[in-house]
Amino acid sequence: MGDLLAPEGSVEVLLGNEAIARGALEGGLNVAAAYPGTPSTEIGEALSKVAKKVGIYFEWSANEKVATEVTMAAAWSGLRSLTMMKHVGFNVASDAIFTLAYAGVIGGMVIVSADDPHAHSSQNEQDNRHYAESVGLPMLEPYGPQEAKEFTRIAFDLSEKYRIPFMIRTTTRVSHQRAPVRLGKITASGKKGEFVLPEPDRYLQVGAIARKHHKELLEKLDRIREEVAAKDPFLKFYGDEDSDFGIITSGVSFAHTMEALKLTGIKAKVLKLGMTFPLPEERIGDFLSGLSTVLIVEELDPYLEVRVKAIAKDYAPDVDVLGKLTGHMPRVWEYRVRTVLEGLSKALGIKYPVNFPEIDRRSSKVLKRVPPRPPVLCPACPHRSTGYALRRAAGRAYFVGDIGCYALLFQKPFRVEHVTHAMGASIGVANGLNIATENDVVALIGDSTFFHAGIPALINAVHNKRKMTVIIMDNRTTAMTGHQPHPGTEVDAMGQQAEAVDIEKVVRSIGVDFVKVVDPYDHKATEKAIREALKHDGVSVVITKRECALLTVARLRREGKKIVPYRVDPEKCTYCRVCLNTFACPAFVDTGKLVEIDPTVCFGCGACVQVCPYDAIVPQEGSLNWRDERIGV
Amino acid sequence: MELEEFNIIVSGVGGQGILFATNVLAKAALKMGLDLTQSEVHGLSQRYGSIHTELRIGKKVWSPLILEGTLDLLIAIEPLEALRMAPYISERTTVIMNTHIIPPVGAYLERFDVPDLDEILSLMSELNPKKVITLKASELAEKAGDVIATNSVMLGAADGSGALPFPDGLLREALEEASPPRYRDLNLRAFDLGREAVRV
Numbered sequence A: 001m002g003d004l005l006a007p008e009g010s011v012e013v014l015l016g017n018e019a020i021a022r023g024a025l026e027g028g029l030n031v032a033a034a035y036p037g038t039p040s041t042e043i044g045e046a047l048s049k050v051a052k053k054v055g056i057y058f059e060w061s062a063n064e065k066v067a068t069e070v071t072m073a074a075a076w077s078g079l080r081s082l083t084m085m086k087h088v089g090f091n092v093a094s095d096a097i098f099t100l101a102y103a104g105v106i107g108g109m110v111i112v113s114a115d116d117p118h119a120h121s122s123q124n125e126q127d128n129r130h131y132a133e134s135v136g137l138p139m140l141e142p143y144g145p146q147e148a149k150e151f152t153r154i155a156f157d158l159s160e161k162y163r164i165p166f167m168i169r170t171t172t173r174v175s176h177q178r179a180p181v182r183l184g185k186i187t188a189s190g191k192k193g194e195f196v197l198p199e200p201d202r203y204l205q206v207g208a209i210a211r212k213h214h215k216e217l218l219e220k221l222d223r224i225r226e227e228v229a230a231k232d233p234f235l236k237f238y239g240d241e242d243s244d245f246g247i248i249t250s251g252v253s254f255a256h257t258m259e260a261l262k263l264t265g266i267k268a269k270v271l272k273l274g275m276t277f278p279l280p281e282e283r284i285g286d287f288l289s290g291l292s293t294v295l296i297v298e299e300l301d302p303y304l305e306v307r308v309k310a311i312a313k314d315y316a317p318d319v320d321v322l323g324k325l326t327g328h329m330p331r332v333w334e335y336r337v338r339t340v341l342e343g344l345s346k347a348l349g350i351k352y353p354v355n356f357p358e359i360d361r362r363s364s365k366v367l368k369r370v371p372p373r374p375p376v377l378c379p380a381c382p383h384r385s386t387g388y389a390l391r392r393a394a395g396r397a398y399f400v401g402d403i404g405c406y407a408l409l410f411q412k413p414f415r416v417e418h419v420t421h422a423m424g425a426s427i428g429v430a431n432g433l434n435i436a437t438e439n440d441v442v443a444l445i446g447d448s449t450f451f452h453a454g455i456p457a458l459i460n461a462v463h464n465k466r467k468m469t470v471i472i473m474d475n476r477t478t479a480m481t482g483h484q485p486h487p488g489t490e491v492d493a494m495g496q497q498a499e500a501v502d503i504e505k506v507v508r509s510i511g512v513d514f515v516k517v518v519d520p521y522d523h524k525a526t527e528k529a530i531r532e533a534l535k536h537d538g539v540s541v542v543i544t545k546r547e548c549a550l551l552t553v554a555r556l557r558r559e560g561k562k563i564v565p566y567r568v569d570p571e572k573c574t575y576c577r578v579c580l581n582t583f584a585c586p587a588f589v590d591t592g593k594l595v596e597i598d599p600t601v602c603f604g605c606g607a608c609v610q611v612c613p614y615d616a617i618v619p620q621e622g623s624l625n626w627r628d629e630r631i632g633v
Numbered sequence B: 001m002e003l004e005e006f007n008i009i010v011s012g013v014g015g016q017g018i019l020f021a022t023n024v025l026a027k028a029a030l031k032m033g034l035d036l037t038q039s040e041v042h043g044l045s046q047r048y049g050s051i052h053t054e055l056r057i058g059k060k061v062w063s064p065l066i067l068e069g070t071l072d073l074l075i076a077i078e079p080l081e082a083l084r085m086a087p088y089i090s091e092r093t094t095v096i097m098n099t100h101i102i103p104p105v106g107a108y109l110e111r112f113d114v115p116d117l118d119e120i121l122s123l124m125s126e127l128n129p130k131k132v133i134t135l136k137a138s139e140l141a142e143k144a145g146d147v148i149a150t151n152s153v154m155l156g157a158a159d160g161s162g163a164l165p166f167p168d169g170l171l172r173e174a175l176e177e178a179s180p181p182r183y184r185d186l187n188l189r190a191f192d193l194g195r196e197a198v199r200v
Helices: A016-026 A041-054 A064-076 A087-103 A129-136 A145-162 A207-229 A252-264 A281-289 A303-315 A337-348 A356-367 A382-393 A405-410 A425-436 A447-463 A503-510 A523-535 A549-558 A578-582 B018-031 B079-083 B105-109 B117-125 B137-144 B147-161 B170-178 B181-198
Strands: A011-015 A031-034 A057-060 A081-086 A109-115 A166-171 A177-182 A235-239 A245-250 A269-273 A275-277 A293-297 A320-322 A398-400 A441-446 A468-474 A514-518 A539-545 A588-590 A595-597 B005-013 B035-039 B050-058 B073-076 B094-098 B131-135
Touching: A011 A016, A011 A145, A011 B018, A016 A041, A016 A109, A016 A145, A016 A166, A016 A177, A031 A041, A031 A064, A041 A057, A041 A081, A057 A064, A064 A081, A064 A087, A064 A109, A081 A087, A087 A109, A087 A129, A087 A207, A109 A145, A129 A166, A129 A207, A129 A275, A145 A166, A145 A177, A145 A207, A177 B018, A245 A252, A245 A281, A245 A303, A252 A269, A252 A293, A252 A337, A269 A281, A281 A303, A293 A303, A293 A337, A303 A320, A320 A337, A382 A405, A382 A441, A382 A468, A382 A523, A382 A539, A398 A425, A405 A441, A425 A441, A425 A447, A425 A468, A441 A447, A447 A468, A447 A503, A447 A539, A468 A503, A468 A523, A503 A514, A503 A539, A514 A523, A523 A539, A578 A588, A578 B105, A588 B105, B005 B018, B005 B079, B018 B035, B018 B050, B018 B147, B018 B170, B050 B079, B073 B079, B073 B147, B079 B094, B079 B117, B094 B147, B117 B131, B131 B147, B131 B181, B137 B147, B137 B181, B147 B170, B147 B181, B170 B181
Parallel strands: A031 A057, A031 A081, A081 A109, A109 A166, A245 A269, A245 A293, A293 A320, A398 A441, A441 A468, A468 A539, A514 A539, B005 B073, B073 B094, B094 B131
Antiparallel strands: A011 A177, A177 B035, A235 A269, A588 A595, B005 B050, B035 B050
């Protein structure tokens, strides 16, 4: 909603991620690259929209490691660069990042890690603060959009000054929080740099040279600890400075803490850390020495807590350090204001500002009557058709899924995912299951994920003469994160025409001799292709190719075409419920007497027509049939 | 303006334009010079699952998440998703609810007996909200030209309910500015129908 390019001095309501993008533009950004991943995606989305106008370069890279290598090369060329990734994306990039800390940079470089406590949109809750210490990268943790923008801008200057990339670590509630942000001056540009070696061995990380650079890295971090970590704006005090009860916190936990203090009127002295690696040990020690008790408020691991405990040993051995290790705060899932209130209650025995037991009693009674509504595949989603065909054609196979919307095919009635693990893992795990068992093995992978990490595992399968079937569900976009282009699409992240890498050609060139491309909306053809693929003695690939339905609908609307839903003919519907039990489109409504289609949900694709044994699903005047009319393929 | 805090949730099913509606409310709050924080959902969890956004406005708001029991206004574009917000609802909550139920397809597969509107309203009353306003927002959106404008109908209803701390015309103006040109007229028609439907 906010205008990312609004002039200096104006106030815009920005998402935390948009604020990071703006901070980069104010910090003189030249080159940015990333692979989309929730909750980091909107940083790239924002840059992708303005890149051409501002003159910077932005790409959606094939994966996070490539994005890191692209941007670190830009930083080595004296340019300012940015890459951003979700927490698990950092795992992919980490091979490049660990050694980058030794190499250092010339131009300022910022690496954003957006963590996802609560695993809202992720496969785990990993806490990437450990990476900062483990790699040796200074880490800043903003608590909201304004700080996200400031920290990013300042990080570029600091990175360039100390010649080391700076890490910004956010969490979902920082990245996906919208708030007013006061803007500064945009200094980004599309200038070119020069690759100049500061010393002949700067970028040659081998034995003796790496050993030297490791030592140098530690010295840099010591300087940053003294010169940066202990100072404003990265270290701030709030609350009542005379209190002997203290709280140390950072990130969005700080916002929850302030809210809890406001609601209860508790007098506490609050230390908010903005730089959480390296930690300003002396300042923390001074803070502790005036206290009798300190509560550490942080999500996920007791990262600050164990470090504060160690500092307390030297500076204030009598202070009680309370947190996760003492059972005052939970170790899993994201925090809310209530979490902090409960922690304060355990520490101080406070009275709650609202009646939690009464709220819990009332709401649990009501919630028992509310059916769960987990995310499901959208109406018209081509993956639903692929799942339908897979269930019919390969019901007994071991199904190995991957990361993407199609992970939802683990749900009833499809149940064609036994595993969802990591990007590209479907094909790798299928390799192993084929070695370890004698069952049919099917890997399911999306187009963007295939480019990201699927190709090496497919090469592995061909080379080792595996017998397995890979379904590449090519919906022409990176759908789950909000439709970013990928190497297989005709446009790039800046909206320019790009070379679309053809998945079928890639697969054939690897040496797969069974390759079929089908429209998943053609249920018979898809089922037949899968049956044949399973019979093939070797690696077989079926590419189910049809654009994400949300893109199709958006295009139809843009073209001014009316979306006319299908309907169920009550004369023909026998209430056999085959449609619900095998296809389960969210537009189907079970009335108890027959099945209806909710016209507010149906996209009018017509794929379900094939599912009804009594031909009871019929078009209305103006309904399209996406399969027959070749819409979306 | 001196407003300590006003907490709003917009809830519904992914795809109902919940985020857009919340953005319009935030835009109006900003026009009044209020502080605000808004929490929203992106990524996998928005695919036709239950979704809600939280918007807090006031003199100074810290946490982006609303404390249980302190909701002032619930705008529910789908009635089951109104009930799901139960922990937030209390005596201070005004509930504005679209009556069009979208039963989750999973409920059928799990043999879950989905409550009808009467039961939903009776369950809602057990939470003691200040006021419950219902309207046929999906039908009104269809009347305005397209069911995708249901969110704008709900914004109109919120505006007409008098529950919002905004002066007359401000929310409509924010909607007009936030709407893409292609949808501007549709959204405003829908807003007016929603506003009309709840005005006493």
